[in-house]
Amino acid sequence: MPPNTLFSTPARLTAPAAVKLPRQILVLTGLIYILAGLFFRDPWKTDDVVSLATMLTAINDGSLKAWLLPQVGHLAYAEAGPFTTWIGALSISLLAPVFTLFTSELNAAIIASRMPNLLWFGLLCVGLWRASYWLGRRPEAQPVRLPFGGEPSITDYGRMIADATLLLTLATVGIIWRMHETSEVPALIGFQAIVIYSLVRMFQRPGSGAALLGLTLGVCFLTRGIVGASPILLASVLSIAFVQPLQKHAKWLALSLAIATAIVMAWWIPAQRIGPYWTQQWLLWNLQSVAWVGFAALLNSLRDLAWFLWPTWPLTLLAIWQWRAWVRAPHLLLPLIFLGSSFSSLLFIQGSFEPEYSLLVLPCALLGAFALPTLRRGIVNALDWFAIMCFSLTAATVWLGWIAQQTGWPSKIAHNIARQTQGYDTFISIPAILIALVGTAAWILLVRWRLSVRPAGLLRGTVLSAGGLITTWLLLVTLWMPSLDYVRSYRSVSADLAQALRTHQQAGECLRAEGVGSGQRASFLVFEQINLSFDRRCSLVLQQVSLRDLQRQQVAPLAANADILWQGKREADRHEAFLLIRLPKPH
Template identity: 40%
Template sequence: MTFAERKTPARLASPAARKLPRKILFWVMIAYIIAGLYGRDPWKTDDLVGIATMMSALEENHWLSTYIGVLPYPELGPLTHIIGGVFIYLFSPLFEFFVSPAQAHILAARLPNFFYFFSMLWGVWYGTYLLARRPEAQPLHLPFGGEPNPRDYGRMIADVALLFLLASVGIVIRLHETSYFPLLMAIYGVAFYGFVRFLDHPTQGSLVLGTMLVAAFMTRGVVGVTPLLLVSLSLFITRIYNLRLKVFLFISLLLATLLSVVWLASTYNIDPEWVVNWWDYQRQLFSLSHWLETPKNLRDLSWFLWPCWPFALLALWNWRQWFDTPHIFIPTSFVIANLLVIFTTARAFEPEYAPLTIAFAILAALAIPTLKRSLINLLDWYSIMVVSFALIAIWVGWVALHFGIPQQIHHNIMRLIPGFDTRILWINVIAGIIICIFWYRLVAWRIKSNPKAMWRGLTLAAAGTTITWFLLSALWLPAINYNRSYRTVGESFAQLKLPTQTCIRGENLGEGQRAAFYLFGNVHFSQDEACRYMLLQTNKESLLNSSFKNPSIIWQGQRDSERHGETFLLIDLKTQK
């Protein structure tokens, strides 16, 4: 059946494709990425590990392989710390005029998040725009005209996809980490653009996709690049790309393969043991036995992909006769490829779920012109209700924390942050009030103006997610930081002022804890069994049952907010009693 013989499910009049005001979109994006990015310590685990690998690249000269101090960390590739290390090298001297060198490194390490964030949004917006302006994606021609032109329609769909992405619940916190997560999201967003760009500019598409393939491989290894390879395979075996485009696709795969081989060969010449450990870790990630975790993954995806997934499923149903067209096939192949990776990967969670957000946001946007106006308005009212409730809950919790009312809520909160200083930061309170006033004004504008544009139903959803995150950062960031930071225990250890070359072996430490002591305590852990000192994570009960009887404890520390008995001991093994 040709395109002309099919009945498109999209119905839209020209006023519904009115351009979203760019000032509103710009300020929503800026507020989204700034809130929670600064004014806090690195949190466990990936946040700490990310900065630790960047500092290790600078201090230990490990650029092509990933290390925490002098210990290898083969779970990740080097691209994240290469970019972060360069930013630290360039910008930390400027920040040192205002803050300590250690804090300057953290501030500089977070600058790439702006680049990752806007790269992801650019890739999604422009790729969606190119797809939506294609002939097969156009809405139904009205009897007397008045349907939007392809450019306006494509821009409207792209705006909605961007708003869906900003409204997604699961990626908000992780996009603010100094880890591989925001970089991987940027790679997938730009890779989506590359797949779409093949259709009208194959040379550019080939270069973009080839670069993103090797970038994904150097960021997350096999699990990072496999979804993109599966999408490429689907385009090879279907008719979405003609023979000429498939040749360019093969060239991009060849380019990525050559660059990946160059990286691995160069790294092997410098550090063969790291490459062997990295490959062993990659082989252990995939197994068909992980299909047993499917119910858990589906449960987690239901909240992680909210509010995109209901609209994405509607799009797949309403456009079901158009699966052989690029605007449905490419994002759908993204969904299938990532689901296959999730269901066959060990302990799949947020990093594996995240690329689905991009594909679901695009499909959800394509559902909007197929829906009735009443259903779109329902999304507005849902956003008003949920966001308003969330803002009230944040304020109720804050009042309970600082004033003890309600008493039970205060008690439950203080169990998580024992010893937290509840002094009120009035500048944060003022910021929270302004945020709530802005939400009120936005809701009033939406109800009063009742715009006809199709993005109207997503404006409150995207802005509401951003405002909720902004209020949470303004009122709760000090308490959350107190709960999740390792700074105090690391700086307490640093006060011992042990020589830099002191041999210290870690025992029962997670990677995030190793990273924390490396960053805040200047501890360079060793794998040497003959080390004189051992830093042990334990608790009193475990210590009594351990093989170390009457240990010679040089130092003992604990996080201020610790409530599970997590204790760190520095033991002198040579003078053990």
Template identity: 35%
Template sequence: MTETTPAIVAQHAVRRLPRLAMWLFCLAFVVPGLFGREPWKGNEITAFGQMLALVDGPSSWLTPMLWGQAPDLDALLPYWLGAWAIQMAPHGMSAALAVRIPFAMLLGLTMAATWHGAYYLALSPQAQPVAFAFGGEAQPKDYARTMADGALLALIACLGLAQLSHEASPILAQLAFVSCAFYGVAALPYHPRYSLVALGLGLSGLSLSGAPSFAVLMAAGSGLLCLLDLESTSATTGRRHALWLVGMGLAVACIASALDVWQWRLQTPHNNWSEWRSVLRLLAWFTWPVWPLALWTLWRWRSHWTSLHWSRHVVLPMWFAALTVVTALFTPSADRTLLLALPPLATLAAFALPTLRRSMSAFIDWFTLLFFSGCALVIWVVWIAMQTGWPTQPAANVARLAPGFVPSFGVLACVVAVMATLAWAWLVLWRVGKHRHALWKSVVLPAGGAALCWLLLMTLWLPLLDFARSYKPWVAQIQTVMARVSSTAPNCLMAYGLDAGQMTAFRYHGGFEIKPLDSSSRPQHASCEWLLVDNDLRPGLSQVVKLSEWTRIQTIRRPSDNDEDVILFHRQP
């Protein structure tokens, strides 16, 4: 029994989004942030340190360690990719740029897998629109292609995708491999061989990227759905697909056990309303604007997932999204985990498009137009204030939040930003003037606005953001203080209380040989003449060094961050 579809779509509404326009959307989102910046603090600089350690030799390829510290995620493949990129980089290319190239390709893989996964789900008979009495309804492949275009545009529009998807860290690898697994399960009834390749890549890559338990759960749940799918395949085929998925899950578990990458990071649920409210607020903005559309899909297609004869185009992305969201509620890094929910949520959002009323579609257009145009205006105004000092209030805010920052004018960045802004204005006019009946019309402006704002940030604001988010200005500031004290170029630095990312910054930007300090390292580091101490750990410093041997130089505050004060000491001659 096939449930009644709520989609009423004529053939003229499934006009194909021009491939050139789709490629420009993707490039405008992927390329900005790839060039012209250093590794940013947090997950990116820590992962970058692990990659450098693999290249330089002190770390094992099977058990990565950074100054004796294990990574937060028991990931192997992302660090291998970065290390291989550094080793293969041409002469003159910085290591920071080299490691971002394979991760930009992973973001492209995420987009391609999401498009193809949505395409094959929309191709299923239960997802097809109502057949008209005299013909004229949308043809299956044209309809599926339009749904896939809508899913990809919805993915680009997600606010939470912007920064995390441009960091060279394990979470981006997890996103790409989740998308591959999603495509593999979606296309299983149509192209079993390609699907098995995608599933093998996705599940094994996910296991080697720090999420083996998530991969096993995903394989087991997807296998169960294949077994219970009574509409898309025969019972025999469904059992065969389920066995394949269960077998892959067992293989992933064996690989994870052999490489010893199992690690549970689940925590007990929050026990007060303020913490739950914070998580819900994160969920609301991180998955905007796809979550309202996804909820609308679940409502309009409710007969396709609340009955015994459910439809895979709704249940499959709902399962992937629900698994990720529930996992995020039990993990300390909810934002990184929620990133994995964006491809299935974007697919669910796409199936809302053929059911939207004209008033709701108009509301989305106007809200998007005002929101992203306002954001673009703010970015331009602040940039003009940085360059000219007017308006005075934005210029004063930049000077207060980023003391020491000296604005610079980049001709290429300005030209690209102007062209992007003009393209946005053209897109708005094109949207209201043509293709008014195309199904993807309600997500083309959100995707274009998200790509515009990210591109403007990564061109006009990139020097400011790099100053605030990278450690390079901080390292240069400390080197300047060292040069005033000693004429000898420092090459060794003892660190007490600094985290792995901070020590990586001093190693990469300053060229220091870093010696982490603890109670057992005093004789080993006796030759170092410089000591950098976290300000919060200063009271316990006397337990690891003889203070009489050291002269306190000064407390140095990292620009744009009041919580990273360090104290510089120099060994007395």
């Protein structure tokens, strides 16, 4: 680390630029972010509805096996881990009876299953804000002392870094949908934030920090298994080995690992006894997921990450470059280790996609926040203008598409939307329009504030980015949620299948699946309690086929003289269809 750190860092900042962002604005921004789109919609395939199905199976089955080992009806869902199933099932058990006073039993369960998302988001906000605050207060991170004074205080600077980190996280495009789904991903992001905070806490309080670290690492393992926990565990070990304030506390790592191991074994030992098949499949899924993916797959991931991590990744690269001489400083090295560990996992996890990409968001946001005080005023202003133009355009696009759907103008856009939502009857929801108008007005006021007041605060760009993304998201989940539900929900086709079964299923006759995906299987279970069997002796078969093959009459018959009792699909779906078939009785 260069000498005279306090006088030679690349950060240059005046006290007015580190002005405090009102806490009410930060809290309100977070609440709008997590509440918009969380409720009043159907679960969508795959992860969203599968996780809900495991929760409902645990409640309806009631057995210890169904609680310890996630299942989708008769299907052993041996992926990820049981922790989010436990928390979601408990939430449904406790809160769904209250929600049934206002809505149907199914909708009450759906709402209750998403209440834990508030907890995961809270962990994310608290853990990330506290970690970045204390990293921002470290002497190595402080801005250059000005010749005549006027630089921000240590507290103000740390608070500005923490606010910027949180706002950059909220402005990241890739996780906004994932944070609203019922799956292990939002929980894992929240736990990663707590792990980072635990390590920062160990700087001064190694005992409590190590205990919190061990607890969180154990829960990470129960949330997404080896695939999800390995990058976080590796980053934790490397941080203790190489981050200077943690090296002297390395002995506390034994406590962390002991606590984590005890938590995992408390689940694994009874799980292995109760469901050896499930645990074998779970271990197999984890081990098969780990393998060298090759550079072609890495290039695909880099292409996806360009939009997934927008707009934080350019700031991340700037931070690494601007602080390159301080690479061993804790405020840079700690997030760099988490970034490197999560990125390296993309090389060794088969089929890496959004769940794996999500672990890159927090370290990118943390590094990006430290880039802000190193930027020149012209660059900061350019970023402000880019955020204004970009998100004004996305908000206008959402409105234009909605107008085209409702009025038929512009005709080309209306035609494309109608093709994607074939069979959908448009309608206008007055409450949704009012919320969308309020959100649009808030964005216009935010832009006007930036252009007319010209605030000196360095956070203005991150406020604009977060506010713009949240505005676009709010417009999507108000104006477009009915259409999205129509296109992506399996509620209607599940009802059609249930009606066909009431008509054709005979007493004692079971139904098995043929080629039905886990998301579709979970949807039929959630919406109509249709539990598909694996028994080959079942004479009723639900077969999932390609719609193109069905239209061309190229679907291979399951048996000669089999009767097709029903066929159906989602109205807007152009790819898949379902056949209910009765097989002839064997002679």
